[in-house]
Amino acid sequence: MTASPSENSVSEAAAALDEFADRVAGAVGGRAEVSHGTVKVRVASSAWKEALTVTSGDLGLVFLSWLSAIDWTNEVAVGDEPDEPVEERYELLCAVSNLSDGNLAIISTDLDHDSPSIASVADVYPGANWHEREAAEMFGIDFVGHPDLTKLYLPDSFEGHPLRKDFPLLSREVKPWPGKVDVEDMPENGSSPSTENPGA
Amino acid sequence: MSLELTFWWLLAIKLAVAAAVVPVIGMVIGYAEMKLSAHMQSRVGPYFAGGRFGWAQLIADGVKFIQKEDIIPEKADRPVFKWAPALVMLGTMALLVIVPLHPSSRYGIVRDLEVGIFYALAISSVSTIGVLMAGWSSANKYSMIGGLRAAGQLIAYELPLVLATVGVVIQAGTMSMQGIVSAQVAQGWPFALTQFIGFAIFMIATLAELTRLPFDMPIAESELVMGYVTEYSGFRFLFFFLAEFANMFSMSVIAATLFLGGYGLWGINPETLLSPIILFAKVGVLVFLMIWLRWTLPRLREDQLQTLAWKWLIPISILNIIVTAVLKVVI
Amino acid sequence: MEGTFAHHLSEAAVSVELETEGMTLNIGPQHPSTHGVLRLIATVDGERATNVRPVIGYMHRGYEKLSEVRTYPQIITIINRIDWVSGFANEVPFVVAAERLMGVEAPPRAQWIRLVLTEMARISSHLVFMASYPLELGAATPLFFALRERERVLDLLESVTGGRFHPNFNRIGGVKPVYAAGPTTKKAGMDIPSGFLAETRDAMTKVLATCEEIENLVAGNEVFLARTKNVGVLPVDVGASYGVSGPNLRASGAGFDLRTVSDYLPYAEFDFDVPVGRNGDCWDRWWVRLEEIRQSARIITQAIDGLPSSPLQAKVPRIIKVPAGETYVRAENPKGEMGYHLVSLGGLGPYRLKIRSASFSNLSILPWILEEALVPDFIAIMGSLDFVLGDVDR
Amino acid sequence: MTFSDWIAEPVNWAFLAMAIPMVVAALRVVTSRNVVHAALFLVLALAASAGLFILLSAEFVAWVLVLVYIGAVVVLFLFGIMITRAPIGRETNLSHDTRWPAAAAALGVFAVTFWLINGVTQQIGGFGDPLPAVGRATPTGILGEGFINRYLIPFEAVGFVLLAALIGGITLARKDLTPAEEEEGARV
Structure with missing residues (x-):
């Protein structure tokens, strides 16, 4: 998902972004990707905590924007399935930023899809405490060393991890989303009305 | 040697009148508060009930409150919960007994006590017990904290309140309300001119005793929901509601009597029927002041309130007493 | 409560220090000052808190999951319900994110209108704060002053978007075409309503006057100062590590405003200041917001003076499919940094949409900032953080 | 009668x-x-x-x-x-162990008081x-004058004792603060 070379050379800003991405990638020992103005640095899951310790310290990315995950899978209960098969994994993302020029880097790592587990960074960025609780209840990721990994939003008795792609939206099963009317092709497009329903 | 039976009858009638005055005064001041606050906040306030100016709003409210179900929380201590509003009301009503409206002690007052002002200060503490009872018996933590705050606050402000009146008592040489008024009428100017420190302290302490802003921590809607009245509804809530406004009246009457010359006004013969009107006008000014403050100021914090009482008001009022006493002897 | 009174008395006799009993105080989920449904489990000793645990989730609506089953235009209708006091501002970063992935840019006029309406959302959000914060400290009157002004701003928002709270006005590639002369004469031209610019200019003058009024009423008030100065002090580094953003962080002294460093809207063409506080206490947080209202009014006035003319919509396909890719767009919303991390696989809806909401992080500071606080200060501190529970739970 | x-x-x-x-x-x-x-x-x-x-x-x-x-x-x-x-x-165990001696003492006080008052009233009628x-x-005035004329010294003595008790009470109840706590207190 790297940006095309032409886009990179358009402006100084893009060059500065690349320079920033390389600096972060170099410091945390990861691989940088710049996509549509967003810097993403992939690190190994074993280097996760260390990488974030570096960003919060030497790199001066002291501001914790957010921490969350993506469930990459080919079997989805809701929404679109990937057109091309993806590597099944959880991608854990942590967006950190500095407080001067607003450069933001998303540190990313891949977790095993069967038993996702990673070291908690709640002691590096205290604000990660809640974000990790959210990711734990929504994706079932185990944050080792987290002080209080209880449910954040859902009732204690809730079972399942709602943001996993295999978690069905029950209301959609009972009553299909009528929104497909909105996405019907217009007659002048010459194609047959779409029966595709993103919300089934 | 026995007291005359007629005395008891007369007293009973006067007390009944004083009791009837409470709801009326409560409604008048309640209405005034609604209307005044509305105009201070670019609103209209009540305008529907009664046709013009919404004058019947408080009557309508009263009818509504009486009709409402009297809910008592299941875990509440029922007898204490039920009696608390009555005790608060009792303290309020008892204050009205000694208000001198007119120089004639036959018409102007229920009973002129020799220890008048002392009585007023003593009886006003009865409401505190009622507030504590309400706070404790509701079985609600907000109520409890509200009750505790009320108690702490009333204990702290009872002292400056009492001490602030001492200066007046020294100057007037009597504790009788009638006596204090006649002393001011006789000398031609109110004690507020000499006892302005006492007056200021008295008014601040009064606001605290009435638990009105900036000292309304016991109610503190944004913190304690409704403090010690959280669990009350219907008729019992009405008691607290009316008691608050009636208390504003009675404390203002006492302030007006002690510091502003009561029914006396320079150049007007106090023996006429104008006297009660003059008194009510003075009371109106003080009540307006309280309403104005309430809708202007935020709330203090509990520790700031205690600091104000113990570190400022009490020392200043003691100093005031000393100065007054020395001047009284010297002059 | 076990034990006996007599037993307790004898205990009190031997221990010199009076032991007060710790009490667990449950504030919320239904409470006058929780701005929605927030629950705080506070352990208090007397009136001092020893431990505070916020419990959220009473308003969790699962927008991130819902977004996965909706098309892009449909998502716009739900995300403006995240922070409902500044609904318009919620939409902007999302459409910008989608536009970036599509390689589309909204025409200048649409961007300027977005900017004007975002600033109006900021004013209305901050005016709600100006209204509710003194109320939480017990002063009811500023509420009416502020809400009166907010009504003016909401009327303007409504005249353009048709919605007061949930404008649903942004479109990918621009803004919704509105009919200048009313819906019956569609051909009359699609633009903001006639008279909008003049009324906005007028309204901004009045908003500035009200700011003056509120400042006179509140800022000069000794009691207000006593309740807010040096209460709930938040150092910059602590705030940043918790992700506290927006006015809350600027009040602590960080001059960090995404409007000045990011290009999601053409803020670079405007002249405005970023108010920065000194101590990071409740007072600074109040003051920063008041100043921001003024700055927003300044931006709006500049924008309506120089509103460029162009179509309101860029050319986009009738059916919006966002090419595969991912991006994170963040915006300076009234409550702080709001951002959308959009992951698309090229379909009608996103594969994953992470919603970074400001209030969530702003609220996560509560256990830290409320420790050892007095119960009355709870309200002062919580109120000064200016969160909306819809923005916390999403 | x-x-x-x-x-x-x-x-x-x-x-x-x-x-x-x-x-x-x-x-x-x-x-x-x-x-x-x-x-x-x-x-x-x-x-x-x-x-x-x-x-x-x-x-x-x-x-x-x-x-x-x-x-x-x-x-x-x-x-x-x-x-x-x-x-x-209700609380189950509110009674203090020494309630019977206390009751006896109360009764004793009552008896003595009754005996005294009865003796006085017998003398009068x-x-x-x-x-x-x-x-x-x-008249309250007479009480007041009594306090600062005839009974001035007992009055002052009682006042002094109460003051001493007050100061003693504060000293007992006061917790000695560590320097850090004192700073804390000053901050609040």
Whole structure:
């Protein structure tokens, strides 16, 4: 998902972004990707905590924007399935930023899809405490060393991890989303009305 | 040697009148508060009930409150919960007994006590017990904290309140309300001119005793929901509601009597029927002041309130007493 | 409560220090000052808190999951319900994110209108704060002053978007075409309503006057100062590590405003200041917001003076499919940094949409900032953080 | 004076109306199963005794009783009970171990007082006859003058003792603060 070379050379800003991405990638020992103005640095899951310790310290990315995950899978209960098969994994993302020029880097790592587990960074960025609780209840990721990994939003008795792609939206099963009317092709497009329903 | 039976009858009638005055005064001041606050906040306030100016709003409210179900929380201590509003009301009503409206002690007052002002200060503490009872018996933590705050606050402000009146008592040489008024009428100017420190302290302490802003921590809607009245509804809530406004009246009457010359006004013969009107006008000014403050100021914090009482008001009022006493002897 | 009174008395006799009993105080989920449904489990000793645990989730609506089953235009209708006091501002970063992935840019006029309406959302959000914060400290009157002004701003928002709270006005590639002369004469031209610019200019003058009024009423008030100065002090580094953003962080002294460093809207063409506080206490947080209202009014006035003319919509396909890719767009919303991390696989809806909401992080500071606080200060501190529970739970 | 004569006097109805609740309340103070109830019954007993003082035309004493005991002492009691622990409902074990000696002491005090008062009234007249002072108020002014003329030295002595007790109380209750805590206190 790297940006095309032409886009990179358009402006100084893009060059500065690349320079920033390389600096972060170099410091945390990861691989940088710049996509549509967003810097993403992939690190190994074993280097996760260390990488974030570096960003919060030497790199001066002291501001914790957010921490969350993506469930990459080919079997989805809701929404679109990937057109091309993806590597099944959880991608854990942590967006950190500095407080001067607003450069933001998303540190990313891949977790095993069967038993996702990673070291908690709640002691590096205290604000990660809640974000990790959210990711734990929504994706079932185990944050080792987290002080209080209880449910954040859902009732204690809730079972399942709602943001996993295999978690069905029950209301959609009972009553299909009528929104497909909105996405019907217009007659002048010459194609047959779409029966595709993103919300089934 | 026995007291005359007629005395008891007369007293009973006067007390009944004083009791009837409470709801009326409560409604008048309640209405005034609604209307005044509305105009201070670019609103209209009540305008529907009664046709013009919404004058019947408080009557309508009263009818509504009486009709409402009297809910008592299941875990509440029922007898204490039920009696608390009555005790608060009792303290309020008892204050009205000694208000001198007119120089004639036959018409102007229920009973002129020799220890008048002392009585007023003593009886006003009865409401505190009622507030504590309400706070404790509701079985609600907000109520409890509200009750505790009320108690702490009333204990702290009872002292400056009492001490602030001492200066007046020294100057007037009597504790009788009638006596204090006649002393001011006789000398031609109110004690507020000499006892302005006492007056200021008295008014601040009064606001605290009435638990009105900036000292309304016991109610503190944004913190304690409704403090010690959280669990009350219907008729019992009405008691607290009316008691608050009636208390504003009675404390203002006492302030007006002690510091502003009561029914006396320079150049007007106090023996006429104008006297009660003059008194009510003075009371109106003080009540307006309280309403104005309430809708202007935020709330203090509990520790700031205690600091104000113990570190400022009490020392200043003691100093005031000393100065007054020395001047009284010297002059 | 076990034990006996007599037993307790004898205990009190031997221990010199009076032991007060710790009490667990449950504030919320239904409470006058929780701005929605927030629950705080506070352990208090007397009136001092020893431990505070916020419990959220009473308003969790699962927008991130819902977004996965909706098309892009449909998502716009739900995300403006995240922070409902500044609904318009919620939409902007999302459409910008989608536009970036599509390689589309909204025409200048649409961007300027977005900017004007975002600033109006900021004013209305901050005016709600100006209204509710003194109320939480017990002063009811500023509420009416502020809400009166907010009504003016909401009327303007409504005249353009048709919605007061949930404008649903942004479109990918621009803004919704509105009919200048009313819906019956569609051909009359699609633009903001006639008279909008003049009324906005007028309204901004009045908003500035009200700011003056509120400042006179509140800022000069000794009691207000006593309740807010040096209460709930938040150092910059602590705030940043918790992700506290927006006015809350600027009040602590960080001059960090995404409007000045990011290009999601053409803020670079405007002249405005970023108010920065000194101590990071409740007072600074109040003051920063008041100043921001003024700055927003300044931006709006500049924008309506120089509103460029162009179509309101860029050319986009009738059916919006966002090419595969991912991006994170963040915006300076009234409550702080709001951002959308959009992951698309090229379909009608996103594969994953992470919603970074400001209030969530702003609220996560509560256990830290409320420790050892007095119960009355709870309200002062919580109120000064200016969160909306819809923005916390999403 | 026979009982029927005595009961015919309206003032004695008032006496009964206050004395009976007072005795009942006083008993309930010690038998009540709830601390807060006990304190509230104490209020009732004190209020009734204030009423008795009014019947005796000792207005000032009556209101001192209300101001000091109801307004301050019991409020402080309640305050203290509530700030430490305030259970609603019955408590099983409220009685103190020394309740029987305490009851004996109370009875002893009652006997002595009764004997004294009875002795005085016997000298003045028969039991039940009105005391000479009843019906004539003691002017508060005279009380005040008594305090600063004839009884000045006892008055000052009592004041001094109370002041010492106050200072002692503060010293006992005050927790010695560490320097850090003192700073904390200063900050708040």
